Amino acid sequence: MQPSADVVIVGSGVCGALVAARLAARGAGVLILEAGPRVSRPAALGQYHAALIKVPECAYPNQPYAPHSTSDRPDSYYLHGGPDKFEATYLRQVGGTTWHWLGTSFRFVPDDFRLRSAFGVGVDWPISYEDLEPWYCEAEQELGVAGDSNARLDAPRSRPYPLPVIPLSYLDRRVAAAVAALGYTIEPTPQARNSRPYQNRPACCGSSSCIPICPVQAKYDATVHLTQAEQAGAELIDQAIASAVEVGADGLVSGVRYKRPDGSEARATAKVYVIAAHGIETPKLLLQSRTTDRPHGVANSSDQVGRNLMDHPTRLSWALTAERLYPFRGPLSTGGIESARAGKWRAEYGAFRVQLQNRGWEWSMGTPDHTVRQLAERGLRGADLARALVDHSERELGLATMVEQLPSPENRIVPDNDHRDAIGIPRPRITYRIDDYCRRALDRGQRIHQEIFAAMNATGIEHGSTIFSAGHIMGTYRMGTDPRTSVVTPEQRSHDHANLFLLGSGVFPTGAASNPTLTIAALALRAVDAIVATAQG
Amino acid sequence: MQLGRRAFIAALGLVTPWFRAAPRVQSFSLDEFLALSSRLTGYTNLDREIGGILLNNLLAAPDTAAGLARPDAALERDIIVAWYTGVQQVRGDARLVTHGGALQWRALGMPAPGLCVGPFGTWAKPHRASEP
Numbered sequence: 059m060q061p062s063a064d065v066v067i068v069g070s071g072v073c074g075a076l077v078a079a080r081l082a083a084r085g086a087g088v089l090i091l092e093a094g095p096r097v098s099r100p101a102a103l104g105q106y107h108a109a110l111i112k113v114p115e116c117a118y119p120n121q122p123y124a125p126h127s128t129s130d131r132p133d134s135y136y137l138h139g140g141p142d143k144f145e146a147t148y149l150r151q152v153g154g155t156t157w158h159w160l161g162t163s164f165r166f167v168p169d170d171f172r173l174r175s176a177f178g179v180g181v182d183w184p185i186s187y188e189d190l191e192p193w194y195c196e197a198e199q200e201l202g203v204a205g206d207s208n209a210r211l212d213a214p215r216s217r218p219y220p221l222p223v224i225p226l227s228y229l230d231r232r233v234a235a236a237v238a239a240l241g242y243t244i245e246p247t248p249q250a251r252n253s254r255p256y257q258n259r260p261a262c263c264g265s266s267s268c269i270p271i272c273p274v275q276a277k278y279d280a281t282v283h284l285t286q287a288e289q290a291g292a293e294l295i296d297q298a299i300a301s302a303v304e305v306g307a308d309g310l311v312s313g314v315r316y317k318r319p320d321g322s323e324a325r326a327t328a329k330v331y332v333i334a335a336h337g338i339e340t341p342k343l344l345l346q347s348r349t350t351d352r353p354h355g356v357a358n359s360s361d362q363v364g365r366n367l368m369d370h371p372t373r374l375s376w377a378l379t380a381e382r383l384y385p386f387r388g389p390l391s392t393g394g395i396e397s398a399r400a401g402k403w404r405a406e407y408g409a410f411r412v413q414l415q416n417r418g419w420e421w422s423m424g425t426p427d428h429t430v431r432q433l434a435e436r437g438l439r440g441a442d443l444a445r446a447l448v449d450h451s452e453r454e455l456g457l458a459t460m461v462e463q464l465p466s467p468e469n470r471i472v473p474d475n476d477h478r479d480a481i482g483i484p485r486p487r488i489t490y491r492i493d494d495y496c497r498r499a500l501d502r503g504q505r506i507h508q509e510i511f512a513a514m515n516a517t518g519i520e521h522g523s524t525i526f527s528a529g530h531i532m533g534t535y536r537m538g539t540d541p542r543t544s545v546v547t548p549e550q551r552s553h554d555h556a557n558l559f560l561l562g563s564g565v566f567p568t569g570a571a572s573n574p575t576l577t578i579a580a581l582a583l584r585a586v587d588a589i590v591a592t593a594q595g
Numbered sequence: 596m597q598l599g600r601r602a603f604i605a606a607l608g609l610v611t612p613w614f615r616a617a618p619r620v621q622s623f624s625l626d627e628f629l630a631l632s633s634r635l636t637g638y639t640n641l642d643r644e645i646g647g648i649l650l651n652n653l654l655a656a657p658d659t660a661a662g663l664a665r666p667d668a669a670l671e672r673d674i675i676v677a678w679y680t681g682v683q684q685v686r687g688d689a690r691l692v693t694h695g696g697a698l699q700w701r702a703l704g705m706p707a708p709g710l711c712v713g714p715f716g717t718w719a720k721p722h723r724a725s726e727p
Contacts, residue, residue: 103709106709107694107695107709108691108694109691110682110689110690110691112708225716225718225719226719227718227719228718228719228720228721228722231719253715254715261715262715263711263712263713263714263715264711264712264713264715264716264717264718265706265708265709265710265711265712266708266709266712267708267709271709273709273710273711274711382721384721384722386703386705386708387705387712387717387718387722388712388717388718388719389718392718416718426679426680426699426703427676427679427680427682427699430675430676430679430680430699431672431676431680434671434672434675434676435672437668439634439635439637439671439675440634440635440636440637441637442637443636443637443675444636444637444638444698444702447679447699447702447703448702448703451699451702451703452703452722
């Protein structure tokens with residue numbers, strides 16, 4: 059039997075889950091197709107503990123029928139067209155990448171929505187901060203964001219955070235005291251992490267493993283809303299890999315073909331279709347759905363599908379502080395310098411965040427393992443070695459600057475028909491370049507790192523030159539009012555097909571400097587009314 | 596017929612008595628290994644199960660097995676790294692022996708990542724590591 063519903067949603071990450079829960083609560087028949095399998099938290103925890111290399115993806119299955127790249131093997135699924143390597147990863151499983159997100163839940167700042175008007179670079183969004191503000195409030199409620207409503211985050215609020223703030227770590231507080239004289243403040247990070255029981259989930263227990271997995275689900279993940287959706291009658295089919303979007307003679311989407319792991323095919327139909335498979339799989343699905351009638355693929359009259367791929371390029375610095383900061387405890391990050399998210403220099407270089415790491419030098423140097431090896435190499439033994447390890451580890455300070463990246467049509471993902479996965483679906487080929495707008499911002503961030511280290515009387519200061527990925531995939535089906543230059547309307551409806559909605563950070567016209575998930579969620583919630591109206595129409 | 600390790604060594608000793616005078620591959624008991632490990636790591640009450648796995652992996656490689664009685668700096672380093680990080684090099688391959696039992700977390704006085712550190716908000720206070 060071929061499944062049918064009022065609304066078919068492709069993807070069960072934060073967008074698919076939120077929209078499914080809202081639609082099902084309003085009585086719509088909802089069918090969710092998820093490429094990957096369901097995940098059990100105990101099994102994922104066991105896999106994490108047993109993993110030799112503890113990358114963000116290590117706790118989860120990587121199925122040949124729904125493969126994904128991993129941080130240690132970015133080539134395992136991506137085909138890299140250069141010149142730079144795109145290393146942002148995502149998960150393909152029920153609940154999506156929210157399983158291993160950090161939980162950071164910033165709002166974008168008002169200037170993020172008017173980059174072209176205010177600074178003459180990038181493009182403007184077709185909506186303003188004020189348009190999105192009520193939806194930010196709803197998203198914070200749904201995800202359970204803990205924050206300090208008086209923190210200086212340059213994003214005016216009409217409602218307080220639903221949960222009390224996650225306290226700054228001891229490390230954050232010591233850095234805050236040291237940099238105050240420089241005019242910097244360390245703001246507590248708003249996080250979708252429980253500071254008290256919420257949504258039948260407990261408060262954070264400081265397991266320090268938010269990435270890859272929270273052992274107690276204090277951190278929000280999309281299974282919260284998938285459960286709500288299924289309880290309200292939504293149907294979720296896992297291991298259903300969307301392979302093509304079909305369009306009828308009337309220009310409306312008429313079905314989604316999907317494959318099963320055994321290679322068999324099926325077709326799901328609905329009145330309205332929502333593709334919410336994140337910034338690589340969504341454009342790939344649209345582009346690989348090309349036919350002789352639509353040689354550029356589905357929803358792609360603008361030729362913008364797959365283009366303008368963005369991330370938050372990241373550079374690290376690390377040093378040993380004079381005083382003990384006691385890292386390796388609590389959420390992976392709880393504070394940072396956030397004023398540069400709304401910098402006035404954005405004609406010249408990107409906005410950015412300076413994030414304080416609660417994990418010492420783990421990201422940059424792989425400590426404490428690395429320290430043990432070094433001390434043993436130096437001939438330390440017994441209690442001397444243990445004391446030296448503690449002394450080093452407790453004084454490690456790691457900093458990360460994550461910067462804004464401008465949209466470029468050349469930064470692009472396309473399906474590669476010559477390289478296919480185990481069930482014959484093209485793998486993504488990615489062309490990607492990090493430009494000087496980013497690099498200048500990264501340099502500026504590292505100058506602030508240097509100021510912080512100096513204020514902390516740090517020694518052994520290192521500024522890494524490697525540019526890391528923040529794992530924030532954005533821009534590949536951007537929204538706008540002009541169908542010639544954008545893929546979806548401000549309500550995230552395809553310009554080309556009236557019953558097709560595309561959700562996720564792919565719709566971001568520009569990427570800002572803030573972590574994307576809260577904005578993804580706010581936009582998804584904002585789209586619900588239009589989806590319902592279309593299904594009823 | 597496949598001889599067990601001990602039987603094989605004993606058989607060597609029986610048929611080639613002259614071999615006893617030369618340094619020989621000998622078995623190394625778990626208690627001996629834990630004593631050696633205590634000297635190297637600074638911890639006395641080491642986990643016997645983890646110790647058994649580490650020792651078996653060492654005995655499986657002839658050169659390290661032979662060196663256990665008088666370990667050189669490289670072997671000492673490998674034993675320290677295995678206990679502290681929970682990852683042991685076995686014939687060139689890294690192998691995870693324990694996550695939660697890695698001594699580095701005991702040294703820092705906190706559980707390994709993935710295990711709850713305590714009540715909400717403990718990270719806001721200074722922390723005193725437990726030293727051996």
